[in-house]
Amino acid sequence: MNKLITIERHFVEEQKLNPHATGELTDLLYDVAFAAKLVRREVVRAGLVDILGMAGTTNVQGEEVKKLDLFANEKIINAIGQHGRFAIMGSEENEGTIAPPKNETGKYVLLFDPLDGSSNIDVNVSVGTIFSIYRLTGDNPKKADINDCLQKGLQQVAAGYVIYGSSVVMVYSSGHGVHGFTYDPTIGEFLLSHENITTPKKGKYYSINEGSFHQLHDSTINYIDYLKEEDKETGRPYSTRYIGSLVADFHRNLLTGGIFVYPATKKHPNGKLRLMYEANPLAFICEQAGGRATNGRERILDIDPAELHQRTPLYIGSEDDVLIAEEFEQGKR
Numbered sequence: 001m002n003k004l005i006t007i008e009r010h011f012v013e014e015q016k017l018n019p020h021a022t023g024e025l026t027d028l029l030y031d032v033a034f035a036a037k038l039v040r041r042e043v044v045r046a047g048l049v050d051i052l053g054m055a056g057t058t059n060v061q062g063e064e065v066k067k068l069d070l071f072a073n074e075k076i077i078n079a080i081g082q083h084g085r086f087a088i089m090g091s092e093e094n095e096g097t098i099a100p101p102k103n104e105t106g107k108y109v110l111l112f113d114p115l116d117g118s119s120n121i122d123v124n125v126s127v128g129t130i131f132s133i134y135r136l137t138g139d140n141p142k143k144a145d146i147n148d149c150l151q152k153g154l155q156q157v158a159a160g161y162v163i164y165g166s167s168v169v170m171v172y173s174s175g176h177g178v179h180g181f182t183y184d185p186t187i188g189e190f191l192l193s194h195e196n197i198t199t200p201k202k203g204k205y206y207s208i209n210e211g212s213f214h215q216l217h218d219s220t221i222n223y224i225d226y227l228k229e230e231d232k233e234t235g236r237p238y239s240t241r242y243i244g245s246l247v248a249d250f251h252r253n254l255l256t257g258g259i260f261v262y263p264a265t266k267k268h269p270n271g272k273l274r275l276m277y278e279a280n281p282l283a284f285i286c287e288q289a290g291g292r293a294t295n296g297r298e299r300i301l302d303i304d305p306a307e308l309h310q311r312t313p314l315y316i317g318s319e320d321d322v323l324i325a326e327e328f329e330q331g332k333r
C-alpha cells in the first residue's frame with residue numbers, strides 16, 4: 001500500500017467514482033480535514049494553552065461545557081463556514097441551526113460533534129470530532145432550514161470522525177468503503193494508513209458503562225452477564241473496554257471487532273448519545289465497514305429524526321455481537 005496518499009488526493013479519487021460529481025463534496029471534505037488540523041494543533045498542546053477546564057456555560061443538553069468544546073466548535077464553524085460550501089450547520093454546542101458566515105452557494109448540510117469525549121479532555125485521554133454531511137433537500141441555499149438537517153441517516157452523502165489520540169487519525173466514508181488517514185505532523189498531511197477498513201463479524205470486546213449499573217434495565221444486565229459467562233465456543237467471556245469517549249471506543253471496536261452499547265437507562269430513557277451527530281455518522285461508517293448499528297430494535301440509519309439534539313439508544317459494532325445484544329434488549333433471550 002502506497003503510504004504517500006494524502007486525504008485530499010483520496011477525496012479526488014473517490015470523486016471519480018461518481019459520474020455526477022461536481023467536486024463540491026470533495027471541497028467540503030477538504031474543509032473538514034483542514035478544520036481537524038486546526039483543532040489538533042490546540043488539542044496536542046492543550047495543557048500549555050488556556051483551553052483546559054470548564055467554560056462556565058451549559059449547553060442545550062443541560063451539560064456543563066468545557067473550554068475545548070467551545071474552542072473546537074468555533075474553529076470548525078469558522079474554518080468551514082468561510083468557504084460557503086455549507087448552506088446550514090448543526091452542532092452539539094449550538095441550540096439552533098447555524099447559518100455559515102458566507103452561504104451563497106452551498107448545497108450541503110454539516111452536522112457535527114465538535115469535541116467528543118468531553119469528560120476525558122483534561123486528563124489526556126483520546127477525544128474526537130464527529131461529522132455528518134447531507135445534501136440540501138431544496139435547491140436554494142438561502143432557504144435552508146431545520147428540515148434540511150432532519151434527514152434520515154440513510155441520506156448521508158459522507159460521514160466520519162477524527163481521533164485526537166496517541167496519533168491523530170481521520171476516518172471517513174463517502175459511500176465507497178471506509179478509509180483511515182494518520183496525521184504526519186512533519187509534513188502537516190493526513191496520509192492513507194487504513195485502506196478499506198472492514199470490521200470483524202464477531203469481536204472480543206464490549207464497551208458498556210457498568211458504573212451506571214443501577215441505572216441499567218434487566219435486559220442490559222442479562223446481556224452483560226451473558227458476555228461474562230465462560231464459553232470457549234462463543235469466545236466468552238468478552239473483555240471489557242470503556243474509554244468514555246464514544247469515538248475512541250467505536251474506533252477500537254471497528255478495527256478489532258466488538259460492540260459498544262449505550263442503552264436506554266433509568267436516567268436516560270432515550271439513551272444518552274445524540275442521533276444526528278453521534279449515532280448516524282458512526283452508523284454510516286459501521287455499515288460501510290460491514291458492521292451493524294441499531295437502537296436495539298431499529299436500524300439507526302432508518303430512524304426518522306424529529307429534533308436536532310434528539311437522543312437514541314445505541315448498539316453498534318460487529319454484526320453478530322449487535323444481533324445478540326438486540327435479542328437481549330427485545331427479551332428474546
Ligand SMILES: O=P(O)(O)OC[C@H]1O[C@](O)(COP(=O)(O)O)[C@@H](O)[C@@H]1O
Pocket residue numbers: 092113115116117118119209244245246247272
Ligand atoms: O460517562 P458516560 O455516561 O459513560 O458517557 C460517556 C459518553 O458520553 C460522551 O462523552 C458524550 O459525548 P460528548 O462528550 O460529545 O458530549 C461520549 O463520548 C461517551 O461515550
Ligand SMILES: [Mg+2]
Pocket residue numbers: 113115116117246278
Ligand atoms: Mg459526543
Ligand SMILES: [Mg+2]
Pocket residue numbers: 069092113114115116117118
Ligand atoms: Mg461533544
